[in-house]
Amino acid sequence: ALPAELRTAVRALVGDLDALFTALGLREESFAVGVLSRVVAAELASYAPARNRRRMATNKASVVFVDRTLDLAGAVGHHGDNLAEKILSVLPKLPGHKIDVMVNMVELTALQTTDETCGIIAPGCLAQPNDPAAKALWESFMNLKQKEAVMEARRHLVEAASRENLPIKMSMGRVTPEQLSSYIQLFRNNLKALENHCGLLQLVLATVQTLKHPQTSKWDNFLAFERLLLQ
Template structure:
């Protein structure tokens, strides 16, 4: 995995690599916390970050376009493109996402949870959802 050939840190991938925890023994492999997809909200709050399972990753064969946006676009454009891809996947699954409101990382996570709750085959959208959750976690991180 590599970032854009620029000296400034303008892509979301740069922030993801800086903020998210790395896999043990890896330099660029980051951990995406996927608890919100596999547990109830009460269980998610009870598990400490140190005890969390981090099965998610960013590189997926079925979501190369999203990865391209992470590497090559700026923050706002990337959020819009990830949202568009998420809405497209939801429509293909027969899920109608609430698309009202100003686009923020919190709203993207809310839409992921709505997609989880309302529908379809997770294997078709898991790569994109892991990338979206990685972005929301990096953007909501205090560091």
């Protein structure tokens, strides 16, 4: 049985729906998906004014009641293997922004610190509207699976390093955060290369920091568990 307060709310909803259907001259046929939806549909079916209206109304209509209680499950789920979603979820928010994150730029400097919250160096971010390579890479992060996205990050880095004549060697196989970091290090002492590819480097740094973040392994475990539940 429903709590008294919820039962009152359902009856109020049914009364409002009946008033709407009366104004539209509808004779509805109700369908329900979900427990609460069935309660609402049953209440409407047995509502005396609604029964009288259905006898007189001439316009037929199908009404589908759908429970939205599982919407919360979608919002907190760990959907798919998407690198962009992980970056946005794991890295700290950029102050004053809702959909951008702080990228730790210390790795591109000579500053020696293990403090990830070090505020001496201004943070990087994901928004790189003036860097075509960075924009293309971010689209890859959004549209490709994580494995393919990190391979794209490596490819973009190798191409950028080659254009700057940096001593980089393209290696095949699995891409690791350590490998990406070693490629990034090549840009650190070349100010011109750093300036030319700063946007791209910020996105790759975001990738490295996300892959190394302890929350990422938890994310993968949650995703595996959710897939198991859905089998």
